[in-house]
Amino acid sequence: MSGSPVLLNKHEVERLLSYDDLIPRLESVMAKFSKRDSSEIIQPVRSVVPIQQHSGFLGVMPAYLAAEGILCTKMVTFYQRAEGSSLPSTQATVLLFHPEHGNVTAIMDGEAITAKRTAAVSAISAKLFKPALSEVLCILGSGQQARSHYDVFTKLFKFKEEAVIGADVIVTATGASQPILFAEWVKPGAHIAAVGACRPDWRELDDVLMREAVVYVDSREGATAESGDIILSGAEVFAELGEVLNGCFPAQREKTTVFKSLGMGIQDAVSAKLVLEKWNSEH
């Protein structure tokens, strides 16, 4: 058991975490999660404390990955900011623990992890579900998540222009609490990665779109507890991303698909482990 934890700021985490390293780790851990083997992975649904007075929430996202030797928790706050506020809406810190001894081994910025792992998971959904010929990408939102999604989507795929009507892939990464994307705008067969609206009474997508699309989620438990788009529309969840990666459910590329992302502790856990491994290899 060693001494003080490693402390890593946002700049360091951003530098150490690459999409090339992250994407295969996320695919592997999400596939494993969907097997629901509690001797392998423990990840309770996020605990969320509302801070009503300030239009904010504190989420705690623990995860234990036995085989990988990762014990981790992220603490994340997300606030509905007034237009023009200079404060980030989503702020986070990630703690890694020594699974055998329980001591903290690293404390690192979680904003960069949240931005990159969320965008990387959406990119995995797009790899699986976007139409075979995808030329038009549309990103709704212009905040932290919109920027990280732009980075990874333009790195992995070739798109020609941006629009909503006629888009092959649409990312919704907004702070909206009412629908901002409507079925009538969406080209049949398009893929939507829906990243915002992570409260049971918040929406980004309208009822018709939710009910007509084939809906994939990161975690069934998370989606049915936290996603207003799923709960309020009554849409059926077809499969988890991990269940598709495992080959248990098909990727219905030819249909309109929605990947409803809520975010998972295991995604933060493998990201933080990657960052620490990279840091250790340099020291």
Ligand SMILES: NC(=O)C1=CN([C@@H]2O[C@H](COP(=O)(O)OP(=O)(O)OC[C@H]3O[C@@H](n4cnc5c(N)ncnc54)[C@H](O)[C@@H]3O)[C@@H](O)[C@H]2O)C=CC1
């Ligand atoms: N699925 C996941 O794993 C994660 C989801 N999130 C969620 O993603 C969303 C975006 O997060 P950030 O980029 O950090 O926030 P941000 O505050 O940096 O960006 C939000 C963007 O949404 C826009 N917006 C707000 N209300 C809108 C409306 N009614 N219509 C259209 N645009 C609107 C804002 O102008 C801004 O461009 C939030 O809902 C956040 O809670 C954040 C982290 C992880």
Ligand SMILES: O=C([O-])C1=[NH+]CCC1
């Ligand atoms: O997974 C995550 O970190 C979050 N999901 C919604 C807000 C923050």
